[in-house]
Amino acid sequence: MRYIWAPFAKRPNPIWMLQSTITLHDKQFTPYLPAQQVMAAVQELAGRLNQDYAGKQPLFVAVLNGSFMFASDLLKEMLIPCEIAFIRVASYEGISSTGRVREILGLQEDVAGRDLIIVEDIVDTGHTMRALLELLGAQKPASLAVATLFLKPECLQHELDIRYVGLTIPNDFIVGYGLDYDGLGRNYPDVYKAV
Template sequence: MPQSTITLHDKQFTPYLPARQITDAIRELGSRISQDYAGRQPLFVSVLNGSFMFTADLLKEVSVPCEVAFIRVGSYAGTSSTGEVKEIMGLLEDVQGRDLIIVEDIVDTGHTMRALLDLLSAKQPASLAVATLFLKPECLQHELELRYVGLSIPNDFIVGYGLDYDGLGRNYPDVYKAV
């Protein structure tokens, strides 16, 4: 049972999505990915820091042989996107000719995802797909093909399950929204 209200820095958050709903969405994504990649060995590229919990739980639901790598990018300051994407920690694996699946916690404006797709496409993978746990469709500012979307949500600021507010809140199993 989620806590009724949490306080992070100067903001109050109330329960929004219970862990069970998140688990169900991830199970469905894992099943779809396993079907789509049968007979293949995808490389999951997890976008740190936010997607670490999602990546771990998603890979538990994927039944095909796979690998995981991590990339760290930043575009947020406080509660809003700066609109400027900076690659902080690069991908060390050779991805040319590989089936890649970018694993992202949330896609809102799409700035980060657009930059990642451009960056990874230039490395000539065999295929490139996106798995995001959350999508804010009304915020999108780029046309993106998001093959695997766990949950579409309104434009609420959320924390929990890997998502944070200035570093806090990632550890909650449930998702909370700002009031």
């Protein structure tokens, strides 16, 4: 028996086409960044990481829930031996940061002496990232770096050394590609911003 591969792109599915406006809960969102631009940023970051970590075996620590798409696509582009682990933290309610970080699910892996790369979807106030850097740094890794897909420099309230940034954006509230508004919007491959 022979199987014939049929590309998904030929099947019409309106959710995967860039829509002019989407509604999530009580908010309207308009197109911001197409999936192709997001993927280009991911591939560029992966290229830098492949070069900088050549000869090493880093452990990527993906921050759930928002970074799941970014982490998946980033690791598909890695050409070096690497591992992935997950940590879940929360500091958002609705569309604004609470400023309080709660660790919900911690690492099971021993990270002492390892080269760690925190994979985050977005860094805005920096509260979450500062807490993660302190938490993981206390476990004595060989090195500790941050790779974020999005950075909002005008929102930062902490001095952070973020070596790997995919896209620098203004202070817009965005959804899509893993980012959500109260649980909705993560599934869109394109990125939308609140109107």
